[in-house]
Amino acid sequence: MKVIFLGAGAWGTAMAMHASKNPKDCDVALWSRSSSLADEMSKTHRNQKYLPSIDLPPQLKISSNWEAIFTHASEQDLVVIATPVAGLKDTVHALLKLSNVPKNWVWLCKGLEPGTSLMPHQVIERELKLANALDRGIHLAVLSGPSFASEVAKGMPCALTAASGSAELVTLIQQVFHHGNMRVYGSDDVVGVELGGAIKNVLAIATGIGDGLGLGLNARAAVLTRGLSEMMRLIISMGGKSETAMGLTGVGDLILTATGDLSRNRQVGLQLASGKKLSEVLSALGHVAEGVRCAQAVNDLAKTKGIEMPITHMVCEVLFNGQDVASAVKLLMSRDARAESR
Secondary structure, three states: OOEEEEOOOHHHHHHHHHHHHOOOOOOEEOOOOOHHHHHHHHHHHHHOOOOOOOOOOOEEEEEHHHHHOOOOOOOOOOEEEEOOHHHHHHHHHHHHOOOOOOEEEEEOOOOOOOOOOOOOHHHHHHHHOOOOOOOOOEEEEEEEEEHHHHHHHHHOOOEEEEEEEOHHHHHHHHHHEEEEEEEEEEEEEEEHHHHHHHHHHHHOOOHHHHHHOOHHHHHHHHHHHHHHHHHHHHHOOOOOOOHHOHHHHHHHHHHHHEEEEEOOHHHHHHHOOOOHHHHHHHHOOOOOOOOHHHHHHHHHHHHHOOOOOOHHHHHHHHHHHOOOEEEEEEEEHOOOOOOOOO
């Protein structure tokens, strides 16, 4: 079976590395938008830009040639979309122009589309509909969970969730990724998995702000638990399941991203708390911090659904409306008392 990864960032590269070590001998190819990065990776067997000092498996094929990467692909093969949410639309367009596009798609990105607040599966379904391609038999899934790319690239243990309306596609994803030190659990709750992955990034920024201000472990616990409550309310309102919020892609990913110093979103919060401007923080980061990209989209979606998400709102005030972090925390703490279930 051919497994084609689209996007050679840290996460796409790490997951391609893992898939290429499958004992069932999958034919794994990694496509990079950048020809210079693809050439460098092919020559040095390292992705020095995103995963420095980690050797790539020699069997992993790397290319920036879009047509060539799909040579000999069949409908039964698997496409793994590892672009940011902002790249989903263009990726779908490019895939649909192929004459031999595989019918099994899974995406790794976490976030909502800016401007529309659409979840990744909604973005893809919209583009398929616009292209009159809904009847082409394409199966869709999301693969998500608590995982840092560098640890996966090093072969360290982790557990993920594959969610799809197609049980057959979930099984296929498990065949590709469930080996070695990676466990992949199945789910049919695409909405819950996608929203958990988006919201936890925003909450990680909030946790980083609190830790950066030295508010203490009590405050961190409060942000995590009240943030989880926000996540669960929005997931349920969108038709997802509460148990998903309590699983790997909800509380599991939240704990990792909010407390692990490898988290780019946590680092954004920490740096904002030190007094740096957002533009300065993002410039120094060098990697995408999806929490910044989707914070406003999550906040807008919550308003549309009539869901209170005060922590998410606070993050947006800091990121986009010039609110200083200390004042934002003070306003958050001055909210009226209420029942914990609200």
